[in-house]
Amino acid sequence: MLKMGDETKYCLCCGDQVPFNTFKRNERLEVTCAYCGFTLDIQNLWESKKPETVQKQPAPTESYALVTDDSHYTRKIIEDLLRARKFSSQVMAFQNGLELIAAYSKLLNEKKIIDIAIIDLNMPVMDGLTAARLMRSLESQNDTKKTPIMFFSAEKADDNLRRQMENLEPANYVNKGSDPDPDKLASRVESLIGYLMEKYKQKK
Numbered sequence: 001m002l003k004m005g006d007e008t009k010y011c012l013c014c015g016d017q018v019p020f021n022t023f024k025r026n027e028r029l030e031v032t033c034a035y036c037g038f039t040l041d042i043q044n045l046w047e048s049k050k051p052e053t054v055q056k057q058p059a060p061t062e063s064y065a066l067v068t069d070d071s072h073y074t075r076k077i078i079e080d081l082l083r084a085r086k087f088s089s090q091v092m093a094f095q096n097g098l099e100l101i102a103a104y105s106k107l108l109n110e111k112k113i114i115d116i117a118i119i120d121l122n123m124p125v126m127d128g129l130t131a132a133r134l135m136r137s138l139e140s141q142n143d144t145k146k147t148p149i150m151f152f153s154a155e156k157a158d159d160n161l162r163r164q165m166e167n168l169e170p171a172n173y174v175n176k177g178s179d180p181d182p183d184k185l186a187s188r189v190e191s192l193i194g195y196l197m198e199k200y201k202q203k204k
Contacts, residue, residue, distance in 0.1 A: 011038050014157060015175035036157060038172070039195070063113040067093040068100040068131065069120040069152070074176070077186055078118060078152075081193045088115045096123045097131030104147075105138055114147045116196060121153035121161075128153065132168050148199075152176050152192060172199075 008017040011033040019034040031041040065088035069075045075093045082091045094100045100119070107114060117135065121128040132149050139146050149171040155161070157173045165171040174192045177184060 009033075009041070011036065014038070015177065036162065039199070061113060062090060063088045063115045064090045064092060064107060065115050066100060066104065066117040066147075067091065068095070068097060068118065068123070068128070069093075070095050070123040071120075074120070074152075074185065074189075077189045078192070081189055085193055085197055087193065087197065097126030097128060097134075099125075100131050101126070101134050101138070104135055108138055108142045108144055116148050116150060118150045118152050118192075121151055121155050129164055129168075132171065136168060146170060148172075150174060150192070150196060 007020075009020050009031065010016070011018045014033060014035055021032050021034050023030060023032075030039060032039055065082050067075055067078045067082070069078070072095070075095070079091050079093050082088065092103060094103065097119070100117070104114075104117070117132075119128040119131060128151055132151075135147065135149070146169070149168060151161075151165070151171065151173045153173070154176050157175065161173065165173060174188070174195065176188050176192075
């Protein structure tokens with residue numbers, strides 16, 4: 001059941017207060033941006049149910065999170081939060097798209113599990129969109145599943161970027177903001193990692 005909210009919420013993707021839609025799906029109440037569809041909030045409708053019997057979990061498999069940004073400061077914040085939240089067992093960081101592609105090719109050849117690639121759009125040597133297209137090409141050549149891509153940039157998510165993300169699915173975008181205040185950037189990264197944990201980890 002879908003309804004348009006009269007109030008607004010802040011959308012990380014649009015970088016602005018936006019109207020929102022609320023609907024139920026898979027026993028979850030989801031709130032999404034009315035403009036770009038980005039998930040703003042999720043509430044599990046089954047949280048009040050009695051917990052199931054805890055079963056012994058298998059040993060965790062080594063997996064990788066890849067971070068690419070030409071800003072050392074931004075890379076460090078993302079790396080530290082990914083490790084603190086235990087998003088992946090290994091975190092690798094690169095300062096441009098070319099370094100990312102070289103490492104990604106090696107990881108695919110070694111049949112490694114890659115949880116996420118967080119990529120800046122504007123970088124020297126090779127930009128984020130070019131790197132993402134090469135990632136999809138390498139995946140096709142290796143006949144492997146597509147790694148989720150999260151673009152993290154100060155650019156606005158315009159129609160052209162949204163079309164390119166559709167061609168690169170699964171791909172999403174979070175606006176990092178242009179404010180140089182370190183605390184505000186750290187807050188954006190916190191929101192980014194929280195979104196990734198909900199989308200790719202907690203529902204497994």
